[in-house]
Amino acid sequence: MSGFKSLSPIVLFFFILLSSGEASGHTRKLRPGIRPPWDQFQGNQTRAQMIEVQFMRWVKFMGELRHTLFGKALNKLFPSYTLTVDKNPSAGDFTTIQDAIDSLPFINLVRVVIKVNAGTYTEKVNISPMRAFITIEGAGADRTLVQWGDTAQTPGPKGQPIGTFNSATFAVNSPYFIAKNITFKNTTPVPPPGAIGKQAVALRISGDTATFVGCKFLGAQDTLYDHVGRHYYKDCYIEGSVDFIFGNALSLFEGCHVHAISENYGALTAQNRMSLLEDTGFSFVNCKVTGSGALYLGRAWGTFSRVVFAYTYMDDIIIPRGWYNWGDPNREMTVFYGQYKCIGPGANYAGRVAWSRELTDEEAKPFISLGVVWSSLLGFSLDLGMGSNEGSSASLHVPRQYGVTKPLSTAGPTEADLQRSLELEKFLADAGLYESKDETVLREEVLGQIDQIVKSWVKHLTRQRGYTDQMVEDANAVIYTFGSYRLGVHGPGADIDTLCVGPSYVNREEDFFIILHKILEDMEEVTELQPVPDAHVPVMKFKFRGISIDLLYASISLLVVPEDLDISCGSVLYDVDEPTVRSLNGCRVADQILRLVPNVESFRTTLRCLKFWAKRRGVYSNVTGFLGGVNWALLVARVCQLYPNAVPSMLVSRFFRVYTQWRWPNPVMLCPIEEEELGFPVWDPRRNPRDRTHHMPIITPAYPCMNSSYNVSTSTLRVMMEQFQNGNKICEEIELNKANWSALFEPYFFFETYKNYLQIDIVAADADDLRIWKGWVESRLRQLTLKIERDTYGMLQCHPHPNEYVDLSRQCSHSAFFMGLQRKPGERVQEGQQFDIRATVEEFRHSVNMYMFWRPGMEINVSHVRRKQIPSFVFPEGYKRPCPARPSQAEKSSAEIGTEETEGGSTQRQQLKRKSDADACDAESSRPEKQRPLDPNNVIRQAAVAELDEHSKQEHASIPPCVSGNSGLEGKQFYGGPAARLADVEADDWENLSLCRENGNHLGTPCADVMVSEKQACCSRNSGVAGVESQASSEDSCYKIGPHIPENENGNRSRLLQSDPELKREATVVLEAHEGVNSDPVKKPVIRLSLTSTA
Template identity: 65%
Template sequence: MGIPGLSNQNNGKQWLGITEPISLAGPTEEDVVKSQELEKYLQGAGLYESQHEAVGREEVLGRLDQIVKIWVKTISRAKGFNEQLVHEANAKIFTFGSYRLGVHGPGADIDTLCVGPRHATREEDFFGELRKMLSEMEEVTELHPVPDAHVPVMKFKFNGISVDLLYARLALWVIPEDLDISQESILQNADEQTVLSLNGCRVTDQVLRLVPNIQNFRTTLRCMRFWAKRRGVYSNVAGFLGGINLALLVGRICQLYPNALPNMLVSRFFRVYTQWRWPNPVMLCAIEEGSLGLSVWDPRRNPKDRYHLMPIITPAYPCMNSTYNVTLSTLRIMSEEFKRGSEICEAMEASKADWDTLFEPYPFFEAYKNYLQIDITAENADDLRQWKGWVESRLRQLTLKIERYTYGMLQCHPYPGEFSDKSRTFHQCYFMGLQRKQGVPVNEGEQFDIRLTVEEFKHSVNAYTLWKPGMDIHVSHVKRRNIPNFIFPGGVRPLLPSKATGENRQSSKSRVSGHSQAEKSQGGKAATNEARKRKRSEENVENNNSKISKSFVSLSPPNKEVHEDITPIISVTSSCSMKFDDSEVNSISAQKSEKPCLKLVGEIPSGDSQAYGSVMGNQQLTAPDASNTKEEERLAIEQIMSGPYEVHQALAEESDELEDDMGYRNQVKDNGGSVKSNNFDISIPKFVVAEEQVIPKETICSTHLFSNGGLDELEPAELTAPLLCGIPAPVPQRKPLIRLNFTSLGKALDKSS
């Protein structure tokens, strides 16, 4: 069968991946030294587990394998099987995720999969009998089954080690001990939950097959996971990068630089993905159609796939996009972090920065002036655990709604984690940084009124099917100076955070740029001239980007400075009405790129039905030798991305997720849990920016469509959603898009108030 992703060159040479490597250069003596320094740094950061903990994990996995074997024999006997079949009955435990990849750290979960025969059902036997067996064992604590999850899972701790256990029911009467789940035939007659559950193991094993050097891959991935956590971009559910996303990104870099050591792979990771033009997909191998008719990622045939902003495609059939949660805001943030990392790595090559600079924590609570705080509470620990999981799965909706209903003018930065106020029982809270989109003209008095957007989000959350009394959610706007103390270490707020932020940022920039003390001491006029040059450069970049095809996202990191002497930018009316002025900036960020986006070359001919990978696999790149320059690398990266992507990216119409929430707009639960129909007043945004022009508010329809059925007119052709780049679609000037009749606000907010 061969190794998927193994390609052949005309001269007989082989490589892993869908294109030829960018560079075959091997490590220098300096690379060897720096890679050793990186491993010591990671060890010093506590990223490797002890031998004692490693042995403990192996023992837990061994016990789990014994338990599921006993379980399947027990249910086989209960179903009336004869003793021979009971004796042959079998189940197996597989691992996946960070543990299987070999990059897990101390205290990490073990992602496991139980594979059982066709007569062992998920609902009755796995979540019934096996759950009962586990609940009666002293070693098992905090047992929490989640049968209604997208991928059903049983969470628990075994001897203090966290375990996530999935179940796959195969169409086999007997599970062989040497079962190979990488074979496509294993998916024959499998239900959707089984396919999804198997996917984790199949993808993990495929990644390990598709990288040229597993040890270098593991060290680099461990480094990038640490970087993502420190910089606040590690959370798949929040719209950032999860473990499998980073594994695929790192795996692709390993393919492009097969002979490089980890220190060079880290540098090339940032260099490549700083230049990457999303939504060009990252793929480790060609997308196979398969023989079972399962849906694979293909924007030409699947409309939903066209709206993915940062496709990172899994290599195992059926190939899927692992980053469907990414939003415009989170993509912007990650793009900024890629650029920052690239600049620091270049400075490290010149000995003007170190690993501490790269891994400097992102000061989230000093970076913005305005935040949303989302508090949730429940009656007991079990309720809070369920409520927390549901709310976390919906938080991305709040980002999407704010982006859509402010036409991308109000940008959101979700914090990838939660906090707990110890003075309150069964409480968790989340935060989201807010800022005005950079480069948008602002007039005094203009404001974002997102109260109804927040209410819609709360209504969708409160529609939780397992909702119980005591499960509550509250969303409020807080300024930086009013961030609660319990989110800080030890409950102590840092002194002068804003000033410290500016100093840290300047220190970091000086280390990266390598300026001397004499250069840094030249203040006043030199700094002003530099700022003016930077502003002119940014304006040129904006002009260039505006000319790029609308099929692509222009997400060059914005330039943001600290302005502490500006008057407050938000005046609060009710819960979340916000008034911005030109001082709304993010105080912690990388500089905007001075290079315009590269133009794509090549596209699929009309009517071509080949798979993405097949087209990509036919490309021939010339692998530079050890003396390749950055320009050669840039051209090689550009050629890698040339392909059949331009014709697939459509306008970002409203996603199905937001459409699903439309039903909540006419319904509000009262305190008794019943549903009432209410009429809402409309808060119309005072401006919407398109093509850098201010459109009069008289021409703009409401972004919140709460109505009682008094809809006079809808014109579908005019209901065009914003483009992917965040610029609103053209709005007709002659008449309102929607004409509605409304009554007073009534009791629309009785539940939330």
């Protein structure tokens, strides 16, 4: 072990995990559970057909949602088919264990039993991470032996020592591994005292949820590398000399015989728990310790090392002190070493070190239960038919801590919770959130092709730069996935976040964004190729055979990239720049999330649900200042940690409950923030002033820990908190059976929320240019939000809308985004106060126009529009006003006393869809709208409108609509409801008549003059509509809506305004434009938002 600790990070980094065989195009870190199309069974049709049958069964289970917790557990335990390994070629399917493993699909789905007949198999075996659910079953531990003789000093293919990690005779990297009745041996003899580099591992287990029954592990120094994960050893024999059970797993050894072959001094365990929050440790229950030499029970390899012996017989070889502090007295205060009811001459506790413990019954309970290892995964105790011993009841469940705090509740689901979860899963399936089998297979094919493309690309560059033939042959690049695809929550049409890891001599700027870009550009399968080199994480976007790909690149400090490179290892970050760190961390974070959540399946269902909710409510967009996929995944994962035994319906409800009450900017973290020697900055507001400005810190769990939500602004945080509160209210009603799941996913009516909007028009000469140009502009929209907040000192709030809109009537390629504007609620309106954002908009346009790939025709225009002037292309099928929810009694009382909600906060209950209202919505929408209750301030206004309505009752029936609906101008459509009758125009919207827009284009001048007469109400001649005559007669008067409102001959409009002081005090928004601005959408107006009090 000492040699292992002394290896430098550089040496560890140069390990090559898999050196034999040709590159087969396999992709790493893919989502488990999918069979790739390039399976290796082409020579055996029978076995291929068998796998296909299993795959179709899985698709049927997922599609029909018939899988249950118990059913999934049975699928993991019972074999789907069996392979046989025998030294005699005629007696089995394969002659080596590795060949049998390599014959499996790269992403294995079902339990496969590999029966290894009696014999000695001299081979080195490695099971890759995606080949899960493998059982290795021997003919008996004394009859079936797998052996090899590597040590940490054994040179690898490049002449570098392979290290302890790769010295293993048998290495397991995949989850759900089972071994029975077989011996794993490293043939290296016992090293002399003080020897360096003689670590020789017989078996390394790096996968989660593994079981070993009746196995033997034979070696000397570092025999059993219990690396990471949750493991169970039953009736096993483990032999070694120094640290021969070591690692940082959570493992239970039950009924095992541990035998020392030390010639002098040795140590049984070296547990490597490094943090108080890590739920790892070794527990030996009903075991036996024998052997030769003098033996410590354990050495404190980790600062918080944890080992417990219970009901264990100890021979007289145990050193009386029992435990060794690894030469560091500080570890005596942090380690946890204990004994409980042990027997034998070596079990005498009297001579133990003062910092070890003799456990009480209560203290021992968490360490003597099989349930502590398995219950968090399966939800019930695992029974392999092995029997049980007293003191090790599998039914005992002890709560464990996930994340940085203890769970808020460990309660499980009720019958009602389970029923609601089934309803939720059915709703998600009916909503089309699961992809089809054909699309699943296509994705795997695409990933395989991209993997081959990048491998060929690297080999081409290696040959081009004059490297040797051997270097060209070894040159490699590896594809990883991350994001929703890696997490297993992607849906139909979703993109695949992909990372290409290449050698140190292949750079991003030239090789990736120019040479590889050219290769992809020339391929028929590639469309919509869009490089974004200046993004926070540089990316190349494209579609490959119709599948959207976001491809990142990371050049690491290796001349040759191993095919099985583990990028979760911190040494992969050695000597790389920050963009590379950000590119690598996508995969590292995804893997950490899956490792840190208590129940992956519940996490996935909950995340799928909340991502769908966020998209429906308009708060799913990283680039516009909301939260992206990884942010939502981290938030959901934290809730899963706080409620480890909850089912999806419970987790959705708790999600809104937790984050409605969360006190931002307190960070959300899945694990403690740790610093390493590589020196990358981590999120720390105590040291970094910039980190103190973050409004909604959500910290990534992989080093270097960063804030993944740095782009959230005060405005977008406000919007999300409102949506959390809305979701919380709906979930409360769902739990009371007053609403169903469809209420939670009601769309957000963005264009009903605000009176004033910014419209960002993006145009380019053709669709390809627009795609590139739009990607750049969209990545900068957040800057506009922040600039507006900064320049108005937070008084003007900006709500960016993630949805994109296209005006198909334009000759050029067009795209548009909108932002809602409103004054910060609760602030007093000061007389004459103005928000002048002309400089802000100009600064934003200037920064956008600095695009390095700018081409002629790429233009951007930012303009102000009112609610009634939203262009018609936003609603291609016509605008349908949302059906209002039936008001509660409290809301009716509030209205009757004249209490009105603010515009941005009035939609929470209004949009709640109750079960009783679901069928009545359409019927109610067709009825005449009831009058709102009158308050004292509205009486005069109502009387004035009624007077005008009575004066010209007959004439109004034939008045053509103005500004909204069909404007009466042939071919000109405007957004809004009918406005033919003056009484139909609410007083709040009078200022909204001050601008006219033709199909969303800016007209010659602001339509500041609006006709109001007894006969007609429409845009006047000076509305700026070129070539179109107004329907108003010349004798009709025009009235300017604004601070100065002239009175017509009848005085109707003037009396209406003069009789309503509240309306006169209401702030109005005025847009001023340059003289000469015409309908060209690329001309920029000068924007001044003026909130002027006329009182």
